[in-house]
Amino acid sequence: MEPKTYTHDEIIAMLREHGINPTAQRVEIARELFSRKGHYSAEDVFALVNNDQTQVSKATVYNTLGLFAEKRLIRQLIVDPTKVFYDPNMVPHHHFYDVVTGKLTDIDANDVRITGLPALPPGAQMEGVDVIIRMRQANPTAG
Amino acid sequence: MEPKTYTHDEIIAMLREHGINPTAQRVEIARELFSRKGHYSAEDVFALVNNDQTQVSKATVYNTLGLFAEKRLIRQLIVDPTKVFYDPNMVPHHHFYDVVTGKLTDIDANDVRITGLPALPPGAQMEGVDVIIRMRQANPTAG
DNA sequence: CTCCTAACTTATAATCGGTCTAAATCTATG
DNA sequence: CATAGATTTAGACCGATTATAAGTTAGGAG
Numbered sequence: 001m002e003p004k005t006y007t008h009d010e011i012i013a014m015l016r017e018h019g020i021n022p023t024a025q026r027v028e029i030a031r032e033l034f035s036r037k038g039h040y041s042a043e044d045v046f047a048l049v050n051n052d053q054t055q056v057s058k059a060t061v062y063n064t065l066g067l068f069a070e071k072r073l074i075r076q077l078i079v080d081p082t083k084v085f086y087d088p089n090m091v092p093h094h095h096f097y098d099v100v101t102g103k104l105t106d107i108d109a110n111d112v113r114i115t116g117l118p119a120l121p122p123g124a125q126m127e128g129v130d131v132i133i134r135m136r137q138a139n140p141t142a143g
Numbered sequence: 144m145e146p147k148t149y150t151h152d153e154i155i156a157m158l159r160e161h162g163i164n165p166t167a168q169r170v171e172i173a174r175e176l177f178s179r180k181g182h183y184s185a186e187d188v189f190a191l192v193n194n195d196q197t198q199v200s201k202a203t204v205y206n207t208l209g210l211f212a213e214k215r216l217i218r219q220l221i222v223d224p225t226k227v228f229y230d231p232n233m234v235p236h237h238h239f240y241d242v243v244t245g246k247l248t249d250i251d252a253n254d255v256r257i258t259g260l261p262a263l264p265p266g267a268q269m270e271g272v273d274v275i276i277r278m279r280q281a282n283p284t285a286g
Numbered sequence: 287c288t289c290c291t292a293a294c295t296t297a298t299a300a301t302c303g304g305t306c307t308a309a310a311t312c313t314a315t316g
Numbered sequence: 317c318a319t320a321g322a323t324t325t326a327g328a329c330c331g332a333t334t335a336t337a338a339g340t341t342a343g344g345a346g
Contacts, residue, residue: 166312185304186303201304202304205304206305225302225303226304227303227304
C-alpha cells in the first residue's frame with residue numbers, strides 16, 4: 001500500500017517475471033503505475049507518461065495497459081460505465097465506488113469472507129472475483 | 144425467474160408504483176424487459192422494441208433505461224468494459240460473467256454471505272453491492 | 287558493420303456506445 | 317381551443333477505445 005519506490009532494474013525485473021518484454025515505454029508506464037498505487041484510467045496514464053522527460057503515444061498506453069492486465073501485472077476494474085480503470089495493487093481487495101464522483105477506495109480483502117457461491121460451470125476457469133460497493137455521499141455541500 | 148407474462152395494466156401499475164409516468168414507450172420497453180428477464184444492453188432493448196408493432200427512438204430507449212434504473216425498477220450492471228447491461232430481476236443476486244462471450248448468468252444471493260466488509264464512509268449511503276465472478280470457458284471448441 | 291526480421295511504437299482514422307440539442311408531439315387543464 | 321409541462325424524436329455530437337498502416341528499434345546472421 002505504502003508508495004514504495006522502484007528502481008529501473010526492479011521495474012524491468014517485474015516485467016520479465018510476468019513475461020513482458022521491458023521496452024522503454026513499458027518500463028515508463030509501469031514506473032508511473034507502481035510509484036503511485038492508485039486507480040488510473042488510460043487517459044490518466046497517458047497524461048502521467050507524457051511530460052518533459054518522456055513521450056508515449058496513446059495507442060501504446062492502451063496496448064500496454066491491456067498487455068499488463070493480460071499478464072496479470074495489474075488488474076482491470078470495470079466499475080465506471082464510461083471507462084476502464086487499472087489498479088496496480090494485486091493484493092486481493094475490493095472497492096468502494098462513489099457513483100457521483102467516480103472515486104474508488106480500496107477495501108482490504110483480508111477480513112472479507114464470501115461464502116455460499118456456487119461452483120463454476122464445468123470447464124470454466126476463474127478469472128477473478130470483483131466486489132464493488134456502490135455508494136453516494138449524502139449531498140455534503142448541497143445548499 | 145420464470146418468465147411470467149404481465150398484462151398491460153400490470154405493467155402500468157408497476158411503473159406507477161415506482162413513480163414513473165407510464166407513457167406508451169415506457170410501457171413497451173418495460174413489457175419487453177419483464178416478459179423475458181434476461182440481461183440487456185440498450186441496443187438489445189432498442190432492437191426488441193422496434194418491430195412491426197412498435198417504434199421507439201434510440202434516445203428514448205437510453206433515457207428510459209436510465210430512468211428505470213434511477214427509480215429502481217431495474218438494475219444497472221457495469222460488468223462489460225464496452226457497454227452497460229440492464230437487469231429486470233430485482234431479487235438480490237450476483238453474476239457469473241464469461242469474459243470471452245460476454246454472457247451473464249445469475250447467481251442466487253440467498254446462499255451467498257459476505258462478511259467482514261468495513262462500514263461505509265461517514266455520510267455515505269449504499270447504492271448496492273455488486274459481486275461479479277469473471278470466468279473463462281476452457282477453450283471448448285479450440286482445435 | 288550491415289542486412290533482415292520480428293517486435294514494437296506511432297499518428298491518425300475509424301468505430302461505437304452513449305449523450306445532447308432543438309424541434310415536434312402529446313396530455314392534462316383552464 | 318389555447319397553453320404549459322412532460323415526453324419523444326432525429327440527428328449531431330462526444331469521448332473512450334480500437335484498427336490501420338507506416339515507421340522505428342533491437343538482435344542475430346552473415
